[in-house]
Amino acid sequence: MKTTEIIPKLTLIGAGPGDPDLITVKGARALADADVVLYDALVSRDLLNYAPARAMKIFVGKRAGRHHARQEEINEMIVQYARSHGHVVRLKGGDPFIFGRGMEEIRYASAHGIACHVVPGISSAQAVPALHNIPLTHRGTAGSFWVVTGCTRDGKFSRDLQCAARSSATVVILMGMKNLPGIVEEFKRAGKRDTPVAIIQSGSTPDEKVGIGTIYDIMKIVEEKGLSSPAVIVAGEVVRFAKEHELTAIFKEHSYVSI
Numbered sequence: 001m002k003t004t005e006i007i008p009k010l011t012l013i014g015a016g017p018g019d020p021d022l023i024t025v026k027g028a029r030a031l032a033d034a035d036v037v038l039y040d041a042l043v044s045r046d047l048l049n050y051a052p053a054r055a056m057k058i059f060v061g062k063r064a065g066r067h068h069a070r071q072e073e074i075n076e077m078i079v080q081y082a083r084s085h086g087h088v089v090r091l092k093g094g095d096p097f098i099f100g101r102g103m104e105e106i107r108y109a110s111a112h113g114i115a116c117h118v119v120p121g122i123s124s125a126q127a128v129p130a131l132h133n134i135p136l137t138h139r140g141t142a143g144s145f146w147v148v149t150g151c152t153r154d155g156k157f158s159r160d161l162q163c164a165a166r167s168s169a170t171v172v173i174l175m176g177m178k179n180l181p182g183i184v185e186e187f188k189r190a191g192k193r194d195t196p197v198a199i200i201q202s203g204s205t206p207d208e209k210v211g212i213g214t215i216y217d218i219m220k221i222v223e224e225k226g227l228s229s230p231a232v233i234v235a236g237e238v239v240r241f242a243k244e245h246e247l248t249a250i251f252k253e254h255s256y257v258s259i
Contacts, residue, residue: 008082010109012102014095014121015039017128019204020046027119034089036081038074042093042230044205056085071101075108082114095121099149099174123147125172128203128232132210134242136170141237144169150176150183150233157182165190170236177229180222187215187235196239201231212242 011030016022031037031050039048041061048057060069060077069077074090082088096102096118106116125147126136136145146164150157150173157179164171165187176183177199187195193216201209211221215235221227 006083006086007115008079008113009087009115009117010078010082010090010105011087011117011119012090012092012096012106013119014097014100014123015043015047015091015093016122017094017124017204018042018044018202020044022122022127022204023047023050024119024121027121030117030119031089031091033087035085035087037089037091038077038081039091040093043091047091051089056081071104075105078105078109079112079114082109092121093124095123098123098125098147124203124232125174128200129172129198129234129238129242131204132198132200132242134198134234135238136172136234138238138241142168142170145172145236146170147172147174149174150179157186162186162190165192165235170234170238173233173235175229176233177222177227177231180233181219183233184215184219192235195235196237198234198239198242199227199231200234201227201229203232212239 013027013030028050031047032052034051034055036056036058037048037051038058038060051057060074078088078090090105092100092102094100106118109116129136137143146167146169148158148160148164148171152158161183173183193214195215197213197215197218199211199218199222209225209227211218211225211227213221
């Protein structure tokens with residue numbers, strides 16, 4: 001009886017911000033060829049339907065303070081399953097190279113002789129604000145943007161945030177809810193208490209919640225709306241466009257045609 005040769009391979013796929021329709025076509029095609037899928041907590045389970053029924057689907061999700069599998073274990077699983085099953089798809093939320101530790105997995109697999117491929121994903125840093133009519137750049141308002149982590153490995157917020165808060169750029173903060181009080185204080189020290197802020201929890205999913213205010217009152221809004229992780233924080237003048245969008249929607253809802 002002829003046996004099928006196993007060819008070890010890893011494909012790192014960005015699943016997008018949460019809405020399963022926001023995965024790329026190339027990502028869906030790669031999933032359809034998977035023998036094993038290792039997927040994260042922020043990945044929509046609907047995306048697993050793209051994988052063959054025969055494929056193993058293994059949850060290795062990580063959330064702040066709650067790790068189903070340590071990174072070292074995930075690295076080892078990639079190599080183990082690639083050698084035993086063939087094509088391993090590592091499905092990660094957003095884009096795997098934006099605070100996704102994707103390069104760590106690629107380097108580990110490559111060091112063990114596993115062929116590696118990357119399919120970029122749509123990052124929540126840009127997609128979630130866009131879904132709320134918030135452009136990260138806009139002529140005459142913001143000519144650049146920062147994307148920074150709100151929580152480093154030691155639990156503190158990045159020193160880059162201090163520079164970002166003092167710039168005229170739009171600032172997008174991922175994984176920042178735990179350190180939100182400190183982040184707010186950093187913007188206040190930079191003289192930005194009136195800067196508009198949007199916090200979008202579980203963006204692009206049915207569980208989405210939104211709070212919009214300023215650096216001055218955003219903590220109160222977070223408490224009133226019960227906002228928590230995972231969330232994208234956007235600070236900058238461009239957030240005012242989200243308010244315009246809300247007002248336009250309200251106007252349309254209550255408008256009428258006179259005859």
